[in-house]
Amino acid sequence: MCRWAAYLGDEVYLEEIVTAPCHSLIAQSHSAQEAKTSTNGDGFGLAWYGERREPGLYRDILPAWSDPNLKSLCRQIRSGLFLAHVRAATDGATSRANCHPFVQGPWSFMHNGQIGEFDRLRRHLESGLSDAGYEALQGTTDSELFFLLMVEAGLDGDPLGATRRAVAAVKDAAAKAGIDPMIRLTAAFSDGERLHAVRYATDDQAPTLYTAPFGGGIGRCLVSEPFDRACADWQAIPPGSFITATRSSMIVQRFDAAPATPDLLPQRLRSV
Amino acid sequence: MCRWAAYLGDEVYLEEIVTAPCHSLIAQSHSAQEAKTSTNGDGFGLAWYGERREPGLYRDILPAWSDPNLKSLCRQIRSGLFLAHVRAATDGATSRANCHPFVQGPWSFMHNGQIGEFDRLRRHLESGLSDAGYEALQGTTDSELFFLLMVEAGLDGDPLGATRRAVAAVKDAAAKAGIDPMIRLTAAFSDGERLHAVRYATDDQAPTLYTAPFGGGIGRCLVSEPFDRACADWQAIPPGSFITATRSSMIVQRFDAAPATPDLLPQRLRSV
Amino acid sequence: MCRWAAYLGDEVYLEEIVTAPCHSLIAQSHSAQEAKTSTNGDGFGLAWYGERREPGLYRDILPAWSDPNLKSLCRQIRSGLFLAHVRAATDGATSRANCHPFVQGPWSFMHNGQIGEFDRLRRHLESGLSDAGYEALQGTTDSELFFLLMVEAGLDGDPLGATRRAVAAVKDAAAKAGIDPMIRLTAAFSDGERLHAVRYATDDQAPTLYTAPFGGGIGRCLVSEPFDRACADWQAIPPGSFITATRSSMIVQRFDAAPATPDLLPQRLRSV
Amino acid sequence: MCRWAAYLGDEVYLEEIVTAPCHSLIAQSHSAQEAKTSTNGDGFGLAWYGERREPGLYRDILPAWSDPNLKSLCRQIRSGLFLAHVRAATDGATSRANCHPFVQGPWSFMHNGQIGEFDRLRRHLESGLSDAGYEALQGTTDSELFFLLMVEAGLDGDPLGATRRAVAAVKDAAAKAGIDPMIRLTAAFSDGERLHAVRYATDDQAPTLYTAPFGGGIGRCLVSEPFDRACADWQAIPPGSFITATRSSMIVQRFDAAPATPDLLPQRLRSV
Structure with missing residues (x-):
């Protein structure tokens, strides 16, 4: 289980979320409160959007709490859209290539959760x-x-549909392997314009997901665990949710793993 | 606060102490039970004696739990005398040069504790x-x-006296700086022949120290925290103790920080 | 292109080959003389056999010349059979998992060379x-x-045959992909008993391979580049050779990539 | 001997100097042409100025050529004033704390050269x-x-005088130790406003220093070795020079190590 935080809004220094708050992401790397493991010391990563279409990426295998580069970068870099992650390894060795976020073209992605019996x-x-x-x-x-x-x-073109189809692919693979499918998925991802998040599980153990306004203006955080309980109006996102945040709105749609038939999909749209 | 384990006896694979027991040193790097901080993820180190007079030294800044080299070395190397340490940084950045053990000539040394107001x-x-x-x-x-x-x-020539004089030097420095001296010291050190340990503090917070026979023969462990409560006969060493273990005996002497006047020193000698 | 050295014989300290000679493997990591690139700074690795059936493995991504752990390990560990490698990356990022030697069960393997158009x-x-x-x-x-x-x-069961079949598998894959097969292969590998090496290429650019007696007794080195021209009687191994060294003999067999039909195979056996 | 490059001017992506040119600083980390050692693989560092008074700092001990983080940061970060360095260790182990640039408050500093018999x-x-x-x-x-x-x-308050006094302090120390003073100094440093460089040696081996306009506008580079001979109008700076560049001018003053008596100092001022 890992911890992550994502932000969309006016430009802020990354440190305002990653290192400065009393229960910042770096503090959570040492002592998370809502995760299965309190230590998230198996590497970390940042993906932030600036003037280019693709994000910058900084990942390393040290614990986040002990990397002076991370502190300096978060103090110096401002961004209006970024993802930050601290890792507790379940599958995969401690290596940079296994640190979140992952980047493909303009997309960045980070995750807290697991696919059951992934080895098989x-x-x-x-x-x-x-x-x-x-x-x-x-x-x-x-x-x-x-x-x-x-x-x-x-x-x-279809973030919600693609997520649903990826879940379906995992379930299919499990079925073919004679395994009861188990997916726990609390992920955030972005194309540099919108910030998405999903909270879903095949059982009742969907990893937590919260959101709160941040920074006084239009800013918004999506996090696996609130980083500052005292000062922000955190709202828990229920399991089976898919979030699409822009600079002007946040939509929460129902997310289930039914076969993706987008035009028939009963979507409970809700502005927050 | 850190965790460490030292061994003297017949040759054993390092893994028998460092990685294999249920509450091994590596397990303690993730979740120590008797330390101020449960996570000891700021690097680790090994010093082991073989055929040379000076020990081999392997230190790195990763958490011990995620280093495959450490696991392989401990599985392959046998030694009759070694020190192993996992670090939780108090003073000093996370760097190899700050990882224990430290080595000078034939001597190796590792420590759990701190010197108060060391910066000054x-x-x-x-x-x-x-x-x-x-x-x-x-x-x-x-x-x-x-x-x-x-x-x-x-x-x-005089391990106990040298330790006492080093404590005195720290107290002198504190006095000169107008600081109340504070030392907490639970250390192990060796010259390749004898294994020493000291437990001492200027207050009542001397970090824990335990010993137990190990391995069936003449082997003995000295540890900051038992690595396997169920299977070994761990004995807590009281504060104000200085230990000298050889392959045939273990002597516990009283350790205080009085001016070192060895020939007057009231030493309570005890075989264990 | 990388540099490597392998040894079989009486136990020696690893440093006698890896760090001590004037043109040691570590010196070659900085300034190789017979390689396409003189710098081999993309990580290094050691596999050495001791009392267990499988070898110890130590790999890291630093340049070999700057790792104090490597120096200490080579100074402390004695072995009668080991492989050591310094890497210059062609395919694959600089990561521990990409550092040679690779280990499977009792087998270790390291390589200098490349498979043409490996991406495809x-x-x-x-x-x-x-x-x-x-x-x-x-x-x-x-x-x-x-x-x-x-x-x-x-x-x-059949090291030479297995190598030949692996070469054939690469050629088959190239043929299916419509690519002219290109393989340059100078590799060493061991099961903890025998030390094998192969020098082969589909063109006339087979990376160099040398051998020399080492250490006065029955010891023998196999290297991609002599580490001490002055002091040893290095013999160049011609392309198309497969070597099997034991503690008492070294056999050189012809190695080509003909379809593996072991019982018909014309093998030119030669004692060296 | 190391290699470095500094820039002052309109904001550019760091990659335009650090990674993109054919003989970029990263290329020089692998094969420098005017340095005593062609390989500069003992770590690297960046200090760049943004909206804060103090610079951002990113340093690591890998060779610059193999760090994907460096590539991504240089591709993403724009700055109008930055220092970049690749290291070939002379004094000091390979550690982050020994990587240039060094930072104190608003000042950053990097260097190519050495102090003779520094250990003493x-x-x-x-x-x-x-x-x-x-x-x-x-x-x-x-x-x-x-x-x-x-x-x-x-x-x-007095960059030239401070540099001269630091040189004098080294000479004094050498005299007191009975050592012939030897200093070779080609350094760049900045307070976030001005960019300074010095080229000086006690012998005739002052490490090289070049400058060229860069980027079409007011931009200017100072480098230890031109990164792109074909495309820029590089000018060699003679030994005994001290440079002060602003966004509108570059002053070259004579630098010697005479006792610093600023008001008597014969300064050959020259606009470039």
Whole structure:
């Protein structure tokens, strides 16, 4: 289980979320409160959007709490859209290629959760990738592979549908392998314009997801765990939710793993 | 606060202490039970004696739990005398030079504890080193400096006296700086023949120290925290103790910081 | 192009080959003389056999010349059979999983050379692995994949045949992809008993391979580049050679990539 | 000997100097042409100025050529004033604390060169630092210590005088130690407003220094070695020069190590 925080809004220094708050993401790397493991010391990563279409990416395998580069970068870089992650390894060794966020073109993605019995599903899932997707794989985590499945399932034009189809692909693979499918998925991802998040699980253990306004203006955070309980109006997002945030609105749609038939999909749209 | 384990006896694979027990040192790097901080993820180190007079040294800044090299080395290397340490940084950045054990000639040293207000004492203490001692300093921890003070205070011929004189040097420096001296010291050190340990504090917070026979034969462990409560006969060492273990005996002497007048010293000698 | 050195014989300290000679492997990491690139700074690795059946493994991504751990390990560890490697990356990022040697069970393997257009062959070659082989893949180099192909082609019972079949598998994959096959292969590998090496290329650019007696007794080195021209009687091994060294003999067999029909195979056996 | 590049002008992406040119700083990390050692693989660093008074700092011990973070940061970050450095270690281990640039408050500093017999001078020079300067020392290089001497010699108000006084302090220390003073110094430093560089040596081996306009507008580079001979109008700066560049001008003053008597100083001022 990992911890992550994402932000969309007016430009802020990354440190305002990553390092400064009393229960900042870096504090959570040392002592998370709502995760299965309190220590998230198996690397970290940042993806932030600036003037280019693709994000900057900074990942390393040290614990976030001990990296002076991370502190300096977060103090110096301002961004209106970024993802930050601290890792507690479940599948995959401690290596940079296994640190979140993962990036493909303009998309960045980070995750807290797991795919059950991934070792037995991995080869089948990888065989479903296109050659380009297969070559794009750099590490060995379930998260990176799930992200590439989403990309190939049409993330560019239909983020919700692509996420649903990636979940379906995992369930199919499990069925073929004679395994009860188990997915726990609390992920955030962005194309540099919109910020999405999903909270979903096949059981009742969907990892937590919260949101709060941030920074006084139009800013908004999506986090796996509130970083400052005292000062912000955190709202828990229920399981089975898919979020699309822009600079002017946030939409929460119902997310289930039913076969993706977009035009028939009963979507409970809600402005927050 | 850190965690450490030392062993003297018949040759064993390092893994039998470092990685294999249920509450092994590596397990303690993730979730120590008797330390102020449960996570000891700021690097680790091994010093082991083989056929040479000086020990081998392996230190890195990753958390011990995520280093595959450490696991392989501990699985492959056998030694009859070794020190192993996992670090939770108090003074000094996360760098290899700040990881324990420290080595000088045949001596190795590792520590759990701290010198109070070390930032204000450091320069004065360093100025007391010989040129050779000054050049030998590689990092910025209170532990390495204390070790070098011990070396210069005659560690080679008089381990107990040298330790006492190093404690006295710290107290003197504090007095000169107008600081109430505070030292908490639970350290292990060896010259490749004997294994020493000390438990001492100026207050009632001396970090824990335990010992137990290990391995069926003449082997003995000294540890900051038992690594396997169920299976070994752990004995807590009281504060104010200085231990000298050889392959045939273990002596516990009283350790206080009175001016070192060895021939007058009331030593309660005890075989264990 | 990388540099490597392997040793079989009486136990010696690793440093006698890896760090001490004037043109030691570590010196070669900085300024190799017979390689396409003089700098081999993209990581290093050691596999050494001791009392267990499987070797110890130590790999890191720093340049070999700047790692104090490597120096200490080589100074402390004695072994009668080991492989050491410094890397100049061609395929695959700088990561521990991409550092040689690679290990599977009792086998260790390291390589200098390349598979032409590996990016276009990789997926096809990986699809030929068993599930176990596929799961064993940790990195993204052509070398690791070639080693796993050898393992699956019967390395345990028939090292020469398995190597030949792995070469054939690469050629088949190239043919299917419409690529002129290009393989340059100077590799060493061991099961803890015998030390093998192969020098082969589909063109006239087979990377160099040398051997010399070492250490006065029965010891023998196999290297990609002599580490001490003045003091040893280095012999160049011609392209198209397969070497099997034991503690009492060294056999050089002709190695070509003809279809592996072992019982018909014309082998020119030669004692050296 | 190291390689470095500094820029002052309109904001550019760091990659335009650090990674993109054919003989970019990263290319020089692999194969410098005018340095004593062609490989500069012992770490690297960036200091760049943005909206804050103090610079951002990113340093690591990998070779610059193999760090994907460096590539991404240089592609994403724009700055109108930055320093970039690749290191070939002379004094001091390979550690982050020994990587250039060094930063104190608003000042950043990087260096190519050396202080002769620094091991014998270090302690005396360190004893001349104030307590604050002593505490600020993080590593063990001559370069960092020289920078701190400059800071204490009045870098804030009088950059040229402070540099001259720091050189004098080194010469004094050498004289006291009975050593012929040897300094080779090609350094760049900045307070976030001006960019300074100095080229000086006690012998005729002052490391090279070049400058060229860059980027079409008011931009200017100062480098230890031209990164693109074909496309820019590089001008060699003679030994004994001190440069002060602003966004509108560049002044070259004569730099010698005469006792600093600023009001009598014969300064050959020259606009370039």
